[in-house]
Amino acid sequence: MLHVLYKRFLVVVPMLLGVTLISFFIMKAAPGDPVSMYMDPSVSLEDMQQIRENLGFDLPVYKQYVLWLKELCLGNLGYSYVTGKPVFQAIVERLPATLLLSISSLVVILLITFPLGLICGYKKDTLVDDSITVFSFLGLSIPSFWLGLMFILLFSLTLDLFPTSGFMDPLLYDASIFQKAMNIGYHMFLPLLTIVVGGIAGLTRYNRFGVIKILAQDYIVAARARGISEFRLLFKHALKNIMLPIITILGLDLPSLIGGSYIIEYIFSWPGMGQLGVQAVFQRDYPILMATILFSSFLIIIGNMIADICYAYVDPRISRGKERV
Amino acid sequence: MVRQKICVVFWCICLGILLSCTQSTDKQTLVMRLGAEPSMLNPILSTDAPSSSVNGYIFNGLLKVNEKMELVPDLAEKYTVSEDGRRLVFYLKKNVKWHDGVPFTASDVVFTFDKILDSNTNTVRRSDYIINGEPIGFEAVGDYEIRITLPSPFAPLLNRLTMGIIPKHIFNSEDINISEFNRKPIGTGPFVFQRWETSQFVLLTQNLDFFDKKPTIETVLLKIIPDNNTALVSFEKEEIYSSGIPGKEFPRISESSLFQTFQYYDLAYTYLGFNLKNPLFSMPDIRQAIAMAINKKSIVDGILRGYGTPAHLPTSPEMWTYPKRSFSYDFDPEGAKSLLKEAGFVMNSRTGIFEKNGDPFQFKIITNKGNKDREKAAEIIQGNLKDIGIDVSLQLMEWSSFIAIVNSDQDPKDYDAVILGWSLGLDPDGYSIWHSSQYPKGFNFIGYQNETVDRFLELGRVTMDRDKRQGIYQTIYDEIAKDVPYVFLYYPESLVGINHRVKGLSEAGPTGLFNPIENIYIEE
Numbered sequence: 086m087l088h089v090l091y092k093r094f095l096v097v098v099p100m101l102l103g104v105t106l107i108s109f110f111i112m113k114a115a116p117g118d119p120v121s122m123y124m125d126p127s128v129s130l131e132d133m134q135q136i137r138e139n140l141g142f143d144l145p146v147y148k149q150y151v152l153w154l155k156e157l158c159l160g161n162l163g164y165s166y167v168t169g170k171p172v173f174q175a176i177v178e179r180l181p182a183t184l185l186l187s188i189s190s191l192v193v194i195l196l197i198t199f200p201l202g203l204i205c206g207y208k209k210d211t212l213v214d215d216s217i218t219v220f221s222f223l224g225l226s227i228p229s230f231w232l233g234l235m236f237i238l239l240f241s242l243t244l245d246l247f248p249t250s251g252f253m254d255p256l257l258y259d260a261s262i263f264q265k266a267m268n269i270g271y272h273m274f275l276p277l278l279t280i281v282v283g284g285i286a287g288l289t290r291y292n293r294f295g296v297i298k299i300l301a302q303d304y305i306v307a308a309r310a311r312g313i314s315e316f317r318l319l320f321k322h323a324l325k326n327i328m329l330p331i332i333t334i335l336g337l338d339l340p341s342l343i344g345g346s347y348i349i350e351y352i353f354s355w356p357g358m359g360q361l362g363v364q365a366v367f368q369r370d371y372p373i374l375m376a377t378i379l380f381s382s383f384l385i386i387i388g389n390m391i392a393d394i395c396y397a398y399v400d401p402r403i404s405r406g407k408e409r410v
Numbered sequence: 411m412v413r414q415k416i417c418v419v420f421w422c423i424c425l426g427i428l429l430s431c432t433q434s435t436d437k438q439t440l441v442m443r444l445g446a447e448p449s450m451l452n453p454i455l456s457t458d459a460p461s462s463s464v465n466g467y468i469f470n471g472l473l474k475v476n477e478k479m480e481l482v483p484d485l486a487e488k489y490t491v492s493e494d495g496r497r498l499v500f501y502l503k504k505n506v507k508w509h510d511g512v513p514f515t516a517s518d519v520v521f522t523f524d525k526i527l528d529s530n531t532n533t534v535r536r537s538d539y540i541i542n543g544e545p546i547g548f549e550a551v552g553d554y555e556i557r558i559t560l561p562s563p564f565a566p567l568l569n570r571l572t573m574g575i576i577p578k579h580i581f582n583s584e585d586i587n588i589s590e591f592n593r594k595p596i597g598t599g600p601f602v603f604q605r606w607e608t609s610q611f612v613l614l615t616q617n618l619d620f621f622d623k624k625p626t627i628e629t630v631l632l633k634i635i636p637d638n639n640t641a642l643v644s645f646e647k648e649e650i651y652s653s654g655i656p657g658k659e660f661p662r663i664s665e666s667s668l669f670q671t672f673q674y675y676d677l678a679y680t681y682l683g684f685n686l687k688n689p690l691f692s693m694p695d696i697r698q699a700i701a702m703a704i705n706k707k708s709i710v711d712g713i714l715r716g717y718g719t720p721a722h723l724p725t726s727p728e729m730w731t732y733p734k735r736s737f738s739y740d741f742d743p744e745g746a747k748s749l750l751k752e753a754g755f756v757m758n759s760r761t762g763i764f765e766k767n768g769d770p771f772q773f774k775i776i777t778n779k780g781n782k783d784r785e786k787a788a789e790i791i792q793g794n795l796k797d798i799g800i801d802v803s804l805q806l807m808e809w810s811s812f813i814a815i816v817n818s819d820q821d822p823k824d825y826d827a828v829i830l831g832w833s834l835g836l837d838p839d840g841y842s843i844w845h846s847s848q849y850p851k852g853f854n855f856i857g858y859q860n861e862t863v864d865r866f867l868e869l870g871r872v873t874m875d876r877d878k879r880q881g882i883y884q885t886i887y888d889e890i891a892k893d894v895p896y897v898f899l900y901y902p903e904s905l906v907g908i909n910h911r912v913k914g915l916s917e918a919g920p921t922g923l924f925n926p927i928e929n930i931y932i933e934e
Contacts, residue, residue, distance in 0.1 A: 117810025121817065125457065126842040126853045127835050129537035136532045139587075167449050169588040178608050234639050242643050249644045255611045255631055354635045356609030360447075369810065 090390065097386050104382040105375065106150065112371060113146045119166040119369045140166060153375060163372035165365075172376045175361060182252055183345040183357035186273060190280040191335075191342065198285055202292020203327075207319065209297055217289065225286035233279040233352040240275060247274050250354035276353040280346065291334060295327040325399050332399065336392025340381040438628040438932055440912070443635050443650045447609050450592040453574030454526050454533050460634075464612050467630055467927065468509075468597035469574030472500050472519065472556070475836055477916035477925045479730070481568055485514070485575060485598065486556075495563030495874045500556040500571075506621040508577050509602045516550035521578035523548040525586060532587045538570045563872040565879065566837040600625045600927055609634055626914070626931040645669075651909040651932075652924075657715035660905045672906045672918035675728045679721045680784065680831040681896040682775065682791060686857045687822030690773060697894040699749035701739040703798045704791055710900050713786045717905055721898035723887045724832075724840055728920055730876070731838040731883040737891040743798050750799070757799055764799040772801035773826035776815070779806040784829045787899055791829075821850040822857070829899075836921075838883045841867045844890065858895040 119140070120133045141149060156163055162172035201221070205214045241249045248254075253268050260268075299305060300323060308322055345359030358377070365373035448461035453469050456462065474484035483489060486500040506514035526535050527545050539546045544561035551557055560567065575598070580591050595603050598621070601614035614630040633650055635641040645653035648668070655663050655671065664671040682704070684691035691697055706720035722738035725731055751757075755764040755771060764771040775791065777784045785806060792802045807815075815825050832843065841848070845867050848854035863886055870882045890896075906923065908915065914929035916922045924930055 115810065116814035121810060121813050125534075126832060126840070127538070128457070128534040129842070130851050132534040132536045135529055135536065136534065139530060139532050164588045169450055169455070169592055171588075175608075234643075237640060237643050242647055245647075249647060249649060250635055250637075250640045251633065252607075252610050255605075255607070255613055255633075258605065258607075350609075352637045352640055354609070354633070354637070354640065356607070360609060360636070364447075367809070 090394075093390055093393075097383075100386060101379065101382060105154070105379055108378045109150045109153065109375065110146060112369075112374060113149070115369075117369055118142055119371070122368055153372075157379075162376045165370050165373050167364075167368050167370050167373075172372045175373060176358070176376060176380070179345075179356055179358045179361050180343070182355055183343060183359070185269070186276060186280070186349075186355060186357065187342040187345065189273070190277055190284065191338070193277065193281050194284045194288055197281070198288035198292055201285070201289045203296055203319065205289060205293035206296020206300065206327075209293075214293070218293075221286035221289045224282040224284075227283070229279055229283050229346075230348050230352055232282060233275070233349060236275050236279055237352070248272055250352070252354075252356050276349050276355055279353075280349055288331070288334070291330055292327065295330050296323065299323045299326045328399055329396065332392050332395045336388040336395070337385070339388030339391070340384040343384055344377075344381060438626060439631055440627045440629070440930060440932065441631045441633060441650050442652055443641050443644070444612070444632045445638075445641070446636055447634055448606075448612065451595040451603065451606070451612075452576060452586070452589075452592040454522060454531070454535060454576060455586070455592065457534060464614075464632060465574055465595075465597075466599075467601040467614050468595050468599045468603055469576070470506075470598045471572040471574055472502075473568065473571045475569075475572060475921045475925075477919065477922040479728070479836060479919065479921050481572070484572075485519075491874065495565075495872070496560045498558040498560075498567075500558070502554040502556065503621055504554055506598050507619050508579075508598055509596045509617060510577075510580075511619075512577070512579050514575075514577075514598050515553040516556050517553070518575055518578045519556050520548045520550045521582070522573070522575045525576070525581065526573070530587075535570075535573065538573075539567075563874060565871055565874050566835075566839045569835065569837040601630055623926075623928040625928045627927070645907060645909075648909060651912050653907050655905040655907045657717045657905065660715075660717065663907050668910050669907045670910055670912075670915070672908070672923065673717060673903045674906075674918040674920065674922070675719075675726055675901050676904050677726045677728055677834040677836070677920045678831055679724065679726060679834075679901050680787065680829070680899045681721070681724075682787075682899060683828045683830060683856045683896045684894075685823055685825050685827065686859075686895060688773075688826055690771075690826065693753060694893060695749050695753050697897070698739055699746040699753070699798075700795065700800070701894050701897045702742045702746040702749070703800070704794050704897055704899070705741045706899055707741065708794075709787050709790050712790060713783050714900065714902055717903040718900045719903075721901045722891055723898060724843070724890055724896070725838060725883070725887060726834055726901055726920075729834065729838060731880055731887075733884050733887060737888050739894065743794075746798050755799075762796075762799055763801045770801055771799065772803070774803045774805055775827045775829055776805045776807055776812060776825055777829040778809050778812045780809070783902075784831070788829050816855045819850055823850065823855060838879065839867070839871055840886070841871060844886070856895055858890075858893070860889055860893060863889050 118137065120136045120142075137143060141152065144152075153163065164171055165175055168175070201217055205217050208214050237249050240247045248271070251272050253265060253272060257265055257268050305318065305323060308318055313322070343358060344362065345357035347359035347363040349355060350357045350359040361373060362377045364370070365377065444460040444463060446458070446460045448456065448464050449458050450456045450461060451464055451468065453465045456465065470484045472484060472486045472489070473481045476482050485502055485506060487503050489498060489500045491498050502514075502516055502519070508514055523539060523546075525531050526533055527539055529536070541561050541564050546561070546567070547559040549557045549559070577596050580596055581589060584591065586592075593606060597603075600617050600620045600622070602617045603612075604615050605613040611634060612632040614632070616625055616628045618624070633644070635644060635650070638654065638656065641650065641653050642655065642659065644650045660671065660673075663669050684697055686692060710716060710718045710720055719727065723732070723736050750764050750771070755766050758765045758770070761770065775788050777788050779785075788804045792804055795802045815823065816828060818824070842853045844854060844858055844863055846854065846859040846864050849857045849859075866882050866886045870879055870886070873879050873882060906918070908923070911933045912930060913933050914931050916925055916929070
């Protein structure tokens with residue numbers, strides 16, 4: 086197992102290099118640059134050209150990439166072209182809000198979808214299954230920007246239960262940690278609810294499918310024939326196998342935990358990574374873009390590795406299979 | 411026992427939530443909205459609206475624009491302009507201190523403009539202080555006098571002297587492009603910077619040492635709320651005290667006693683611009699026919715819900731150069747058809763499209779994706795032109811791709827017509843948009859060429875007298891309106907709602923309402 090991991094880890098560096106190289110060239114091939122965003126008759130083309138030179142856009146693209154890579158090796162991710170802020174700082178200051186929202190929504194979604202999926206799969210094609218499916222699909226099909234706004238209108242404006250948007254009350258910055266945590270939780274309720282409603286359907290379907298597939302397998306039929314109770318059958322014999330596809334999805338989902346959701350952040354003024362990344366694309370803020378690409382590709386690779394380890398843990402057939410090879 | 415413990419914990423949590431939810435908002439706290447994260451709180455580097463809003467509270471220029479859009483001294487006590495318009499002398503106020511307590515002097519002013527002119531500074535304001543390739547000279551005489559020498563007279567300069575002055579003692583030893591003081595600014599203005607939480611808010615407090623009338627407002631909290639709908643709900647919930655109001659909500663908000671509403675013209679217009687180098691649009695009659703075929707009133711009613719007015723000139727009704735009477739082509743589809751027939755077009759009764767030498771009259775309008783008003787305007791224009799027999803196709807483009815076509819150096823450029831808008835400065839100078847030297851490189855991307863307009867644009871820049879300039883710009887507007895290089899579509903109105911507790915507002919206008927901020931107070 087360790088040997089496999091070691092080998093996988095060695096591949097990470099060239100893979101990352103490849104990803105950054107391709108992204109850098111695609112980014113540069115796209116029309117526009119940070120300076121061309123000024124479409125203002127009071128701005129002269131000479132000034133725009135001067136800024137391009139100052140930022141090194143007049144150099145050949147491969148040289149720009151080498152310079153970026155050199156700085157990266159020295160531990161410098163550069164400065165945002167738009168705000169002049171160190172890229173590392175720009176990312177780090179947005180990470181907590183993103184992680185808080187994405188991890189809590191993932192936990193809530195898992196807590197809801199796992200039993201739902203089990204029920205749906207176990208009670209396949211019954212009224213319960215159909216109703217859960219209909220409701221979860223309803224959640225999936227409602228666009229989150231609309232749902233978010235409706236929640237704001239209902240819970241914030243009409244019922245006056247929650248604030249419309251934001252992360253924490255500005256006047257609480259010197260308050261106790263407990264007060265801050267409570268206030269953040271209070272602000273987080275509506276964005277969390279919006280994500281959860283939209284996110285239930287997908288995982289419920291995966292779980293349901295997993296349960297149906299596993300319950301149809303011979304060993305389950307055999308276990309049933311031996312007279313094992315349904316509870317034991319489901320939770321002792323089927324559960325681990327049902328988790329396999331979920332692990333794959335969660336592994337692939339890791340970068341999105343960090344990536345944040347632009348729409349949710351935009352509607353609820355949540356200070357997360359989603360807004361940073363999307364704005365960087367629109368503004369052609371290359372240093373921020375490169376850093377986010379680097380970060381998320383690293384996480385995709387790591388996510389896959391973690392998923393592999395979890396596979397081996399949950400399904401012994403996988404690691405044994407590799408040992409035989 | 412366990413149940414009791416759970417109950418206690420539950421009620422503790424509820425109490426905690428309640429306690430943390432009740433924030434004691436100071437009664438003299440003005441809570442405003444920023445539509446996006448500011449880029450940099452440094453007036454010489456930033457160009458985005460949120461940064462300018464915040465900078466307005468923190469920095470001062472030599473001059474400022476008052477609520478009537480007039481220039482008045484700010485950091486300057488008074489100023490003089492020599493008869494030939496080439497020498498300006500500014501006498502500075504002596505009681506001005508930076509927010510860190512250091513006295514403000516003439517060296518700060520010289521430093522600010524030197525930094526702008528320094529090619530290492532990533533600013534797009536450099537050309538504002540360069541005339542015919544020569545930089546304007548800024549010289550400090552003692553601590554409180556600035557002499558400005560121009561290579562030639564330049565009327566728009568005075569407006570450009572509203573540029574916020576930055577502290578020399580702070581930026582002298584810093585790389586200004588990446589300095590941390592761009593995120594914790596030190597200025598001379600009525601409010602002192604306290605805190606900026608990324609994507610959340612900017613907090614400012616009253617400057618007790620302010621050199622002018624001290625503001626009544628003790629704290630300004632600028633909340634960053636990117637979504638307009640969320641901002642409107644926040645405004646209705648009184649979480650913010652001011653918000654732009656969409657047209658369809660304006661009557662409802664206006665009726666509420668909780669809010670005061672205002673409407674005024676922006677310094678902006680939206681237009682359909684022709685590529686004049688395209689043979690199709692090289693004849694003025696064709697452009698005139700298109701202008702007569704477009705129902706601007708239906709665009710204003712359909713898109714702006716009547717909150718705006720059809721445009722005929724390259725200026726704004728709020729601008730002092732806006733003429734009392736102006737030349738315009740009115741909506742007349744039959745007249746438009748006659749013009750096309752006179753130009754040699756023949757209607758193909760089978761297709762319903764005009765043709766010339768067997769070629770149907772068709773062209774493509776491009777505009778930027780995401781601007782719903784422009785997208786809808788394009789559709790209305792498409793329908794209007796189809797009605798008279800012109801086949802128009804539309805293409806919505808991502809901003810960068812759009813700009814790459816419009817701003818390309820090639821001649822002729824690769825487009826037929828564009829829908830765009832211009833935001834105007836406080837000076838009527840339209841050199842960069844209309845002068846023939848600004849093509850193909852520059853903002854005259856339609857390739858407009860008119861000797862009279864060129865001459866008067868140059869004259870407008872060197873004439874200092876306001877009445878004379880008014881005459882000059884009247885001539886320019888008339889010439890442009892007759893030539894129809896653009897079909898001017900509409901002047902949009904700003905619809906603003908302000909909480910009823912906010913008092914001391916000025917008359918509504920592009921520089922009004924909260925200007926001067928010192929007059930604003932919150933009623934209990």
